[in-house]
Amino acid sequence: MAPRLNLSDIAKALGVSVATVSNALSGKGRVSEELARVIRAKAKELGYIPSLAGRALSTGRSQVLGLVLADIGHPLFPQFAQAIENAAAAAGYGVLIGDSRGEIDAQTRAINRLIERGADGIVVVPRHGTRIANIGHPIAVIDSPSTPGNTASADHWDGGAQIGAHLSALGHRSFAIIGLHSDSNVQNDRIGGIKAALPRQARVELLWIDELERKRGPGAELGLLRLIDKGVTAFAAVSDLHALRAVTELQRGGVSIPGDVSVTGFDDLIWAGVIAPTLTTMRMNMARIAELAIADLIRQIEGGRDSEDGVPHRPGGHAVPMELIIRQSSGPAPAAPAGKRPGGNPRRADNQANGSILEDTREGTDHKC
């Protein structure tokens, strides 16, 4: 392994100064185009690779970003990591991973650790129910448009509306919505959207898994068969993980999907296309979300201007549309009168749309925008 060469080596080989080489290579244009070309050629010929450490020391920037997911064990982590890495790499940044190790306050500590490590900025996907404090350091939050301080995220409300419209169009009139944490903005947005897109006469049951497990223990049955007895024909989960739980519980109870009931999820996790029946779900545009988050972060980093108290974000940040993936798990409602399927696409219907006989098991689930 030849020792890595530096600017000085190139300068010597060409009989110019390191300053000139630096200027030529960084393309800041303080060098004649002619000389610059020669220098670039030589650098390439010699296989020059700039030392990030040297650059970091003189510029005060590491060209590294930190990625913090409160729950690094979440099945969405791979998608996030990949999208963020790609967007960061395209902008010349590396990505350092942070882990909160399940500790209390871990999120903030993970962020701080990354900053101490020299990260120029942090992308954080916060834990449900938490708010990211301003740390006087560039940060981009990926949460939900209804979260104050959100930088970019999927339009979860609209995603919910698409699912709701899809199930409604199939003729369903009695729904169960399955969520996990009632303090999650993402989940509440999705649920709000679903409800808003259902027809007036719809019946809706809302099921929070964490609540249920707190009462009946982890891994408890969701009691879905009982809901079917009450007339439910469509189960809309806010995550494929819960949809999967529903699918297996229903199948085990002898329920046919989508023959007897429809089941939908969210996020298009890896198994959604692999189970039988394959799962209808909503996919986030991770690449786009990551791009927006990274762009915002870089603006903060390179834009200068010490935004001590935070330049006011665009309220709600960027809301990136989600994509409906229709698969086998959703089909026509069993008893749906053939002629009576609703037409239009009630996306972004406002809250009044679901005013009628909604039968929530808890309050506080309204969209907070």
Place this chain on the structure above:
Amino acid sequence: MAPRLNLSDIAKALGVSVATVSNALSGKGRVSEELARVIRAKAKELGYIPSLAGRALSTGRSQVLGLVLADIGHPLFPQFAQAIENAAAAAGYGVLIGDSRGEIDAQTRAINRLIERGADGIVVVPRHGTRIANIGHPIAVIDSPSTPGNTASADHWDGGAQIGAHLSALGHRSFAIIGLHSDSNVQNDRIGGIKAALPRQARVELLWIDELERKRGPGAELGLLRLIDKGVTAFAAVSDLHALRAVTELQRGGVSIPGDVSVTGFDDLIWAGVIAPTLTTMRMNMARIAELAIADLIRQIEGGRDSEDGVPHRPGGHAVPMELIIRQSSGPAPAAPAGKRPGGNPRRADNQANGSILEDTREGTDHKC
């Protein structure tokens, strides 16, 4: 935000030299314990945080490691990332993520990109069927004990043996083993272990999903019901992902699990404990594997000695035991004569153990150690 202070600030505050401060803080012991104590106290009081960039430039080391998984979308990625991050952090290293973006040759390029970024070493979990070339840079491979150059990994063979023994002890005599890629060392180890632990009279079908999908298209049915007609009562998949596929396909066909058949997986992925029935599976000791890999990497980095052609690895690297997680999806074989369940635990039985009427659908699946 006060400007980050440096060694010189502490030195001035104390009227000593920066060299002394540096020595005191790095604990290399060229300073009287008395003075060192004072300096450390002052540094703490002032909230001094060392500049990694400065250190990196003078030592030539970034204190950062790279993590490359060929398939960053794999559901095991979170577990790997978390374990590696924790082990690395404990040793004072950060972890940069690499992504291969699904390109050809991407694995090597991802590794090189991380090295160019200044990573002191790389942890790589290679893509099935690939071999990591020596790049003259510290590297630790997590693959399988049967892979040349493996640094540390789960003892997949023994994990398979545990599953095989578990199913045998339940009275099963006719098995289907479900794999994905026939060129995966990990999968072949697991399968070899399973087979080795089955009783002599066992019947075994081997199913490779990639082969099947190449013929019948992606997402094709696995034809598990047909296997049941042929007498199969136990399905052992080499990943929870395939076990899940099996579970839903069987449930959909009206098969009761574990009433009619048993199903087992591997890796204890997030949904294994959540579906109905919950899935019996094998768990890797990621924390231990990560520790060993990081320790080996750090030995290479800090041990000096330019191992251009690679100091010969301990053959097979470290093999870390796996843990059997028994859940609802595995139960007694339907027609098992009650008195005839085998006793002992045939772990690590050698290859002869499965010589009898094995009915492979393909060859080349033997353990290659």
Place this chain on the structure above:
DNA sequence: CTGAAAGCGCTTACAG
């Protein structure tokens, strides 16, 4: 347009 010089924050021989 080009170069000499200072400086980023640290570590490490080398003197004293």
Place this chain on the structure above:
DNA sequence: CTGAAAGCGCTTACAG
């Protein structure tokens, strides 16, 4: 035991 000095590889005013 402690300090003065050089050096890691780069960038950036500042001169010429």
